[in-house]
Amino acid sequence: MKMHRAEEIWLVISVGVLILSMVVTGYQAFAMDMAPPSHKETIDPQKVDQTAPFDNPGVFQTEEGKYEVVMTLQIFSFTPNKIEVPAGSEVTFTMTSKDVVHGFQIAGTNVNAMVMPGHIQKITQTFEEPGEYLILCNEYCGAGHQMMSTTITVK
Amino acid sequence: MALALKETFSEKTNKALGVNSEDAKLTLTYLSLAFIILFLGGTLGLLQGLNRAGLLELPSWLNYYQVLTAHGILLVVVFTTLFMVGYFYSGVSHTLGGLLPKVRKIAWTALGSMLFGVALVAATVFMGEASVMYTFYPPMQASPWFYIGLVFVVLGVWLAAFGVFISAANWKKRNRGQHLPMFSFFAVGGFLLLFLGSLGVTAEVLMLIPWAFGWTETVNVMLSRTLFWAFGHTAVNVWYLVAVSAWYVAVPKIIGGRTFSDTLARVVVILSVILNVPGGFHHQIIDPAIGEGIKFMHVFMSLSISLPSLLTAFAMFAIFERAGRKKGAKGLLGWIKKLPWGDVRFLAPMIAMITFIPAGAGGIAQTNNQLNQVVHNSLWIVGHFHLTVGVTVALTFFGITYWLIPYLSKRELTPKLNKLGVIQTLMWTVGMYLMAGAMHWVGLLGSPRRTSFSTYGDHATALGWSPYLFSLAIGGTLLFLAVVLMVYIAFHLMFKAPKGNTEFPIAEPEDDAAPTPQWTERWGLWIVIAFAIISMGYVIPVVDMIVNAPPGSPPFRTW
Numbered sequence: 001m002k003m004h005r006a007e008e009i010w011l012v013i014s015v016g017v018l019i020l021s022m023v024v025t026g027y028q029a030f031a032m033d034m035a036p037p038s039h040k041e042t043i044d045p046q047k048v049d050q051t052a053p054f055d056n057p058g059v060f061q062t063e064e065g066k067y068e069v070v071m072t073l074q075i076f077s078f079t080p081n082k083i084e085v086p087a088g089s090e091v092t093f094t095m096t097s098k099d100v101v102h103g104f105q106i107a108g109t110n111v112n113a114m115v116m117p118g119h120i121q122k123i124t125q126t127f128e129e130p131g132e133y134l135i136l137c138n139e140y141c142g143a144g145h146q147m148m149s150t151t152i153t154v155k
Numbered sequence: 156m157a158l159a160l161k162e163t164f165s166e167k168t169n170k171a172l173g174v175n176s177e178d179a180k181l182t183l184t185y186l187s188l189a190f191i192i193l194f195l196g197g198t199l200g201l202l203q204g205l206n207r208a209g210l211l212e213l214p215s216w217l218n219y220y221q222v223l224t225a226h227g228i229l230l231v232v233v234f235t236t237l238f239m240v241g242y243f244y245s246g247v248s249h250t251l252g253g254l255l256p257k258v259r260k261i262a263w264t265a266l267g268s269m270l271f272g273v274a275l276v277a278a279t280v281f282m283g284e285a286s287v288m289y290t291f292y293p294p295m296q297a298s299p300w301f302y303i304g305l306v307f308v309v310l311g312v313w314l315a316a317f318g319v320f321i322s323a324a325n326w327k328k329r330n331r332g333q334h335l336p337m338f339s340f341f342a343v344g345g346f347l348l349l350f351l352g353s354l355g356v357t358a359e360v361l362m363l364i365p366w367a368f369g370w371t372e373t374v375n376v377m378l379s380r381t382l383f384w385a386f387g388h389t390a391v392n393v394w395y396l397v398a399v400s401a402w403y404v405a406v407p408k409i410i411g412g413r414t415f416s417d418t419l420a421r422v423v424v425i426l427s428v429i430l431n432v433p434g435g436f437h438h439q440i441i442d443p444a445i446g447e448g449i450k451f452m453h454v455f456m457s458l459s460i461s462l463p464s465l466l467t468a469f470a471m472f473a474i475f476e477r478a479g480r481k482k483g484a485k486g487l488l489g490w491i492k493k494l495p496w497g498d499v500r501f502l503a504p505m506i507a508m509i510t511f512i513p514a515g516a517g518g519i520a521q522t523n524n525q526l527n528q529v530v531h532n533s534l535w536i537v538g539h540f541h542l543t544v545g546v547t548v549a550l551t552f553f554g555i556t557y558w559l560i561p562y563l564s565k566r567e568l569t570p571k572l573n574k575l576g577v578i579q580t581l582m583w584t585v586g587m588y589l590m591a592g593a594m595h596w597v598g599l600l601g602s603p604r605r606t607s608f609s610t611y612g613d614h615a616t617a618l619g620w621s622p623y624l625f626s627l628a629i630g631g632t633l634l635f636l637a638v639v640l641m642v643y644i645a646f647h648l649m650f651k652a653p654k655g656n657t658e659f660p661i662a663e664p665e666d667d668a669a670p671t672p673q674w675t676e677r678w679g680l681w682i683v684i685a686f687a688i689i690s691m692g693y694v695i696p697v698v699d700m701i702v703n704a705p706p707g708s709p710p711f712r713t714w
């Protein structure tokens with residue numbers, strides 16, 4: 001197949017943009033630790049309440065300025081809910097589902113993760129700006145899905 | 156030998172007398188059903204749009220999620236499949252000299268199987284037994300008849316695919332050493348890709364059926380989801396390839412131009428078939444249980460799928476420019492004015508193509524992992540696929556309708572109908588851009604997809620979405636009107652438009668075109684490469700999901 005000069009230029013430039021986007025994505029993921037949530041631990045989805053750490057969900061301070069939120073998602077709520085952390089804290093959410101597939105999203109941030117039964121998911125976020133953030137479920141999970149929300153207050 | 160003679164004879168009569176009436180009936184039946192489905196799906200879409208803006212409260216017997224499940228299945232699976240089969244069969248009949256009687260029978264059986272399947276699926280959804288969305292992620296569990304309905308739909312698709320393969324193989328036998336006509340090449344590629352894409356979801360559904368009957372207790376949630384997306388992703392790319400076929404084959408003829416390069420078009424088909432299936436992983440970028448390394452490899456695999464589209468973008472502009480210059484266009488951009496903008500058979504697919512520029516760019520952005528995390532499962536995604544499928548695919552299908560139906564019904568597109576078509580196209584475009592634009596924007600602000608009207612207890616963030624959701628509803632209303640107009644036009648062309656002769660537009664190559672190399676016909680090799688690439692994408696993560704699976708999930712009915 002013979003290519004036209006203009007076609008070659010077009011392909012080189014556009015493929016170049018694609019490669020550049022990959023380089024940026026790879027750099028952010030592996031050098032800056034910004035990869036999307038991909039935790040690989042598993043759990044028996046029928047024994048969540050009996051399995052540590054989910055037998056005791058809550059907000060725990062792990063060290064100065066760092067918190068871990070151990071959370072279960074179930075139709076149609078988050079446990080714990082109405083979370084509060086001081087401004088500037090780095091918060092790691094450790095989550096699993098007790099029933100169907102849910103989504104964990106904090107509006108106005110890049111916190112966004114799928115939470116599945118049988119799998120433990122983790123995502124970390126530093127909250128600099130004080131305010132009351134809306135946490136919502138963004139995967140359809142049943143009749144009350146539109147009510148599945150809570151808040152995290154940063155002060 | 157006698158048979159061969161008969162066949163070439165039928166090929167000649169086909170050229171002289173126009174379409175075989177049996178083949179016309181087949182395609183017209185598929186298209187009629189497609190437009191009825193479009194009307195039903197569009198009506199449900201309107202209800203969703205109004206509800207999301209808080210303008211309409213649905214009655215207790217018609218739940219939002221029931222409506223959305225039906226809208227998704229009817230439009231992105233049923234409407235598109237029916238149109239694809241009807242359109243490809245008409246072109247296979249046209250370019251290969253009429254359908255073989257056995258192939259015609261296969262196509263009718265395929266239709267029967269699909270309709271039976273769709274009836275089961277629709278019945279379970281409307282009885283409230285299957286509000287699980289078109290993705291039916293376990294451990295949400297629908298009635299077993301929902302999954303059995305899906306089996307019949309897939310069976311119908313396979314039959315339709317094999318009918319086309321048989322037609323192509325038979326033609327090749329009768330025309331040794333010749334290239335399959337380009338239209339039929341697209342049909343073979345499209346059905347082959349759909350077949351490859353459906354393998355995963357078939358395996359999934361066969362695991363879900365015994366679970367839905369209660370014969371097995373639990374199900375592997377991650378594995379099911381991954382098998383689903385091998386199909387879900389591939390399917391929309393098949394619809395896109397169907398649209399692309401009309402861009403390469405019909406549009407150049409409509410604007411009085413020639414094909415750009417026969418070889419290039421075939422390479423686009425081959426690349427689409429080979430590269431597509433692993434794209435399913437870009438729907439699982441923020442899932443647990445898939446490692447960061449695998450996810451990064453899939454950025455590469457998904458981005459590679461844009462290669463055929465980049466080739467197409469260049470080819471289309473080259474076709475337009477050449478056609479314009481032949482008509483005496485001067486200067487760098489003078490050819491734009493020479494294009495037949497008032498001809499709906501050009502205008503509709505042209506807007507479809509132009510829309511793929513931002514829509515494709517959005518797709519490239521959101522397949523890059525961290526950017527995906529910003530928009531995953533927000534209304535942004537719904538905006539994205541109403542541009543890609545709702546505009547690029549659907550508008551091209553409408554553009555095809557304006558010549559395909561009159562060609563089959565031996566009627567004509569009158570100037571008046573053409574004008575109505577132009578109005579339809581513009582209404583559809585404005586409606587989709589309003590709706591999809593609002594969805595993109597409000598998605599960035601955090602509004603989730605698949606969620607009925609909610610202010611989340613009057614949270615300030617959610618209240619801030621209102622103006623965008625309102626514009627979504629306005630776009631949706633305009634779209635609904637455009638659906639009604641389109642369905643009217645389609646049936647008018649079928650039964651009412653004045654009798655006449657409409658041609659099936661097939662573009663000719665340039666006079667000095669280089670011959671197409673023989674290697675483009677090596678389907679066996681393309682299938683082997685496709686499987687190699689599918690294995691590259693799937694073997695490691697899928698084995699991981701099976702070997703390191705957690706205890707399975709029992710069923711839930713949460714609606």
Ligand code: HEM
Pocket residue numbers: 196197198200201203204207223224226227230231234235288289290537541544545549603604605606607630631632634635638
């Ligand atoms: C009258 C025209 C249409 C209107 C008003 C409309 C409206 C909508 C709305 C408001 C949603 C989503 C809501 C949500 O996520 O909560 C939606 C979802 C969807 N639409 Fe449309 N739409 C129309 C046409 C189409 C067409 C032509 C297609 C494809 C051929 C299509 C495919 C889909 C799909 C696949 C979904 C996602 C379903 C899901 O999330 O499970 N729509 N539509």
Ligand SMILES: [Cu+2]
Pocket residue numbers: 102103137138139140141142145146148
């Ligand atoms: Cu939910």
Ligand SMILES: [Cu+2]
Pocket residue numbers: 387388389434435437438
């Ligand atoms: Cu995809």
